[in-house]
Amino acid sequence: MPHKILVVEDEPNILIPIRFLLEKNGYEVMAVENGEAVMEALSAFAPDLVLLDIMLPQMDGFEVCQVIRNHPDWRDIKIAFLTAMGRDMDISKGMSMGGDAYITKPFSNAEVIECVKNLLSDEPQK
Amino acid sequence: MSPKNKFFWWVIVSIGFVLIVFVAMAWLFWQPLPPDEKALLVQVFKANFGYLFTVAFLLFAVLGLTLDWFFRFYIIPLGQLADEASLMCSVNPGHRVNIDGGKDVIRLSRIINQNAERYQEIKNNIREKIERAKADVESEKNIFAGLLSELPEGVVICNARGRIILYNRQAKAVLGENDPDGLSEEPRECRQSDRYVGLGRTIYEILDKNLIEHALNEIHLKLERKSPNAASFFVMVSRNHSLIKVEAVPVLDHERIFSGFILIFRDITEKLQRDREVNNQLRSLTKNMRASVSSIRSAAELLLEYPGMEPEQRQSFYTIVHDEARSLSELLNNKWFDYSSFIKTQWPLVTVTTGDFIQGITRRAKETLGVTIDLLHCDCEESIKIDNYSLLLSMLFVLHHLKEEVHVDHFNCTLTRKEGYAVLDFGWRGEPIRLDALRNWENMILKVNEDMIPLTLKDVVGHHDAEIWTYSDREKNGFSYFRLSLPVHDIPASEQIRHLAILSESRPEFYDFDLFNQAGQTSELDNQPLSELTYTVFDTETTGLNPQGGDEIISIGAVRIVNGRILRDEKFDQLVNPQRELSWESIKFHQIQPEVLKGQPTIDQVLPAFRRFVGNTVLVAHNAAFDMRMLQMKEWTTGIRFINPVLDTLLLSAVVHPIHQSHNLESAAHRMGIKVVGRHTALGDAWTTAELFLKLIRLLANKGIYTLKEAREASQKTYYARLRY
Known part of the structure; x- marks a missing residue:
């Protein structure tokens, strides 16, 4: 079974290439556009990794991250922030709140794939 | 005692005295007489009682009239003379004695009046000289007052007890009445504010007492440490909801003893609003640019990497590249870039060391909230630019809510420099605060017991270009943290602007006011x-x-x-x-x-x-x-x-x-x-x-x-x- 990745991104022009890239690299991908939809997707899709934008409508990425880390069933899901917030303070905040990786836009596809592979290398395929 | 009462007392006492003397002498004469002589005397007295009574009555009448004359012509006039002479010597030199009385009293009155004339002549000469000197001083005072009134800033000078001894119109406009010129047609008292700015009034009635005390405490601490920059800054909201930056500068006498302070008020509302807009626009610009470049880069790389992809897929990536490139062009043509030079240098913040900042929090948390802070590590010499009062109050506000939320009154604390930021962590054993709770706090007005400013936590944090969040450190076995991260700042030399004012031993040339020695009003x-x-x-x-x-x-x-x-x-x-x-x-x-x-x-x-x-x-x-x-x-x-x-x-x-x-x-x-x-x-x-x-x-x-x-x-x-x- 391929690894499952949940992409949380409200910009379609970023979401479409990311989704294509991940699928081409053999991952099963689900995409949602806001923080609140993440909760349903986490239960239904059970991803191994969440690629998480921060500036989302309604619930922001930091809050989503905190919810995932505080939920006993989801605590082990890997989280990689994928965001335009590139200040050192933002990176520090994301990592201290439970992020496993922090990718700043603009990013290269190779960078994303390398990050995803690193995070999922320890994860057994389902 | 009234003159009439005085007279009656005189008459009663005098007649009483005469009667006592008369009776005593009669008794002394009567005692040694043999009985036959006593009987003879009684017989003579009875035979001549009418004559004797008439003589006695006439004697008393003469005595009474003499006393009345003496009283009216000497005793009362002398009292009035003393009063009127006192008036002439003190508050009414133009007054002249004009009293009815005895010859000597009238003569004395004339002499007093003549002396008063001479005295007044001398006094007039002296007064002329004083008037000339005063006119010179007045002219200098007017120059000073003109200068003060033309300053764009509001200025209030207070003595050590906080009594206002000097202020200008701008300060009155900021602090007190909405219409200091009185141009409104509304009845004056109905539009007057609840703050009267005026000489001799206490500044504590006009400004929030906590703000002033905080500033004065900071000033005293700096003076004790002989800091070259002893001024203190804080931000307040004026009556018309403008944001006012206040600079409190101590005034020391020639022996360097604190004898008052100057408050300088600057309206920073417009500037802050402009800065905020520029900042938001720049952040938005950065975010949009990053997103667009990211989309273009990703789509382009995929087009190159997968040449054999489906035509519809290829077309969608071309569209992404085209749309995002156009969106980038629009962004770059926007005027936002023109504002970039304004950002950040305009923030009205003051430089303090991280050590001073954390010391203030620790002390106030203990005093105000009963919260103990155990400082485990501190990079205390870093400089940060803050508005001391509002940021301190923000931290007290957070500690207050943390205490209520996690039921802890003891926090570990570290203050560390991490790259360009000073990172302040308050730690406790237990769950972290949920971000939605923190967001609620962010939108609340900052109030801790009696301390209050009408700004939200979010306003203050944003104002400092800082970030706050909470997290849990899994490695430390269940410890959670609240973190404040704010930029460290290197002090440019030009920031040492206004330190303190030291009065020379003689008064400054343009002052004539006895500014710093006025007694205050207390329970004494x-x-x-x-x-x-x-x-x-x-x-x-x-x-x-x-x-x-x-x-x-x-x-x-x-x-x-x-x-x-x-x-x-x-x-x-x-x-x-x-x-x-x-x-x-x-x-x-x-x-x-x-x-x-x-x-x-x-x-x-x-x-x-x-x-x-x-x-x-x-x-x-x-x-x-x-x-x-x-x-x-x-x-x-x-x-x-x-x-x-x-x-x-x-x-x-x-x-x-x-x-x-x-x-x-x-x-x-x-x-x-x-x-x-x-x-x-x-x-x-x-x-x-x-x-x-x-x-x-x-x-x-x-x-x-x-x-x-x-x-x-x-x-x-x-x-x-x-x-x-």
């Missing part, structure tokens, strides 16, 4: 010299003279006396709608027509404003018992009580001139050489009373009455004090 008011107290001299006009019978106030006028000077610009003058008919007799007296009162505020609207005008000064009125009674009658309906000390010029006049019969306002003013203007208007009478009171203070001093307590006690002893309304 009673023992303060009368000449150093601050007074509100007031008068009321009423519908009649019967407060209990339903008569109402129709006008209140008041002026202030500060440092022995009546302040022309700080007066209270308000007509009052009595909500009842005016009698024809009262209209004849005060000349206020009923139609003039119709649109005026009622007493329950006016009294709160008057209460604020009075503040904690000493109240003075002529025949104060009546005016105070009128005010007391309104206590129940308005809830306004005047518990200030009260002095009555009528009683004080009777204290200094007990021999004079009349102490009404006209007589007393006339005696003191005061020109009465606007009689029977509340403000006019208040003004006359104030002038009278200033002269009475000097005459009271001649009688050894210097303090408020002594003046009150002397008043109570006078005959007039028995009058009740």
